Amino acid sequence: MTQHPNIQFQNEAYSIVRAPIDQTTGKPYEACSFALYPGIAMSQSEPEMVVLLYDSLLHQYPDTAMLLYKGYGADPLLNRKYQQRLLARWRSLGKPTVIIATPEDRKFFRGSLGEIPTVSLYELLIKNSVSGGCNRELYRLSEPEEFGFGEELKELADTMGVTLYDSTSDNASSINDASRIPFLTSSMEVRNAMKKNGFEAVHILELIYGMGRSNQHLAHTHAEGHDHNHDEPPKVRDTVMSEEERAAQDALFDETIKKQNLHDLHDTLLSFFWGE
Secondary structure: OOOOOOOOOOOOOOOEEEOOEEOOOOEEOOOOOEEEEOOHHHHHHOHHHHHHHHHHHHHHOOOEEEEEOOOOOOOHHHHHHHHHHHHHHHHHOOOOEEEEOOHHHHHHHHHHOOOOOEEEHHHHHHHOOOOOOEOOEEEEEOOOOOOOOHHHHHHHHHHHOOEEOOOOOOOHHHOOOHHHOOEEEOOHHHHHHHHHOOOOEEEHHHHHHOOOHHHOOOOOEOOOOOOOOOOOOOEOOOOOOOHHHHHHHHHOOOHHHHHHHHHHHHHHHHHHHHOO
């Protein structure tokens, strides 16, 4: 039976390229249908979210591999080497369909790795009715047009009861200060950049899973059979952060903390899913 070890090269100590354990045999799957590519920004910013997301996917698709791998950069030569290694790792998992969670990674795979089939994480969440709990707040959608997941995010937001701000709508004039409306995005890079520039922003997975260290002030009510009445006006919350929230936000931009997050994610994944 083919084994799928954690393949490591220099400067890749935190990479994990592994098939999950088949619970019926106690051994790794020989070939996987899917592989989660969480991306470097999510892994460094919200490692707990990656663990929860992978666990959730395994409940739906037990042969989903983990493809945690160091991200690409601006250097074309290094990117080519990265692509070659990524292709080799993808083939070692049985050429699975890669689950993409960010617009940046979607652009990268479509532009440089056309051989690898991909699927939107949010398409799978919708398919499996994973929508999160009630949320009556108002958000502004921030997604790139070409590679973003705008339509999926709109559907997921609507399922939770979220209202998305539309400056052309009839009720837009009732919003006194649109700058107070937090952004909603599928890009962890966009979320972090918005926060660094003084805007409030939320990743869609923070709403779905009711978590996110930078958004501790968000209230999430998970209940079965809840009714989302869009006739009620959405809430525009106070965006003034507490000291605890400011500390959590500052941690998003600390390189030492991001490196530690990646280290912790690596160890947690191996311990939780592979018993190491």
